[in-house]
Amino acid sequence: xxxxxxxLAAPVVSFFIGVGEEHKKAAKETKELLKIIEEQALGEKKYxxxxxxxxxxxxxxxxAASFGVIEEIVDVKILDAESFPRLHAWIQNLRAHPVxxxxxxxxxxxxxxxxxxRQMFLASTTS
Numbered sequence: 001x002x003x004x005x006x007x008l009a010a011p012v013v014s015f016f017i018g019v020g021e022e023h024k025k026a027a028k029e030t031k032e033l034l035k036i037i038e039e040q041a042l043g044e045k046k047y048x049x050x051x052x053x054x055x056x057x058x059x060x061x062x063x064a065a066s067f068g069v070i071e072e073i074v075d076v077k078i079l080d081a082e083s084f085p086r087l088h089a090w091i092q093n094l095r096a097h098p099v100x101x102x103x104x105x106x107x108x109x110x111x112x113x114x115x116x117x118r119q120m121f122l123a124s125t126t127s
Contacts, residue, residue, distance in 0.1 A: 015078075016070045016114075017121045023074070031078055038087045046093055053097060063087075064094045069110045073118055 011033060014026030041056070042048055048056035063079070071077050081088040094100050 012067075012070070015076075016074065017118060019122070023076075027076055027078060031083070034079060034084055034087060038084050042086050042090055044086070047090065053094070053100070057090075057094060061094060061100065064091045064100070065104050066110060066114070067091075069107065069114050072111065073115055 011026045011029040014022055015030050018026045037060075045051075047053050048060065067079050071079065079087060079091070095104065
């Protein structure tokens, strides 16, 4: 796992399972980290390493498959084209690459799975 993925892990998990102020704080932290990743790691490149998919793209690839699912479940959009145009383009480029496209998990199945996981976690914290 690359440093960028590790850096994002805690805020994204809190964004996914947090409620109230914890959720708002996690959303803010996630946005701040995404901005740093967009500006300092991705820059103006098509992929993190340049014109070809590399290890960092693969390590960060969970965003292409899962981030939209998480946003839909918590009903908060963070990674949109207006706020993060280069990361948004990177996700579109990654999803369109034939190798990635043919191996992305099914969105609807992820949605069901992640929804169940969030509900189980929230139920366990209120018991």
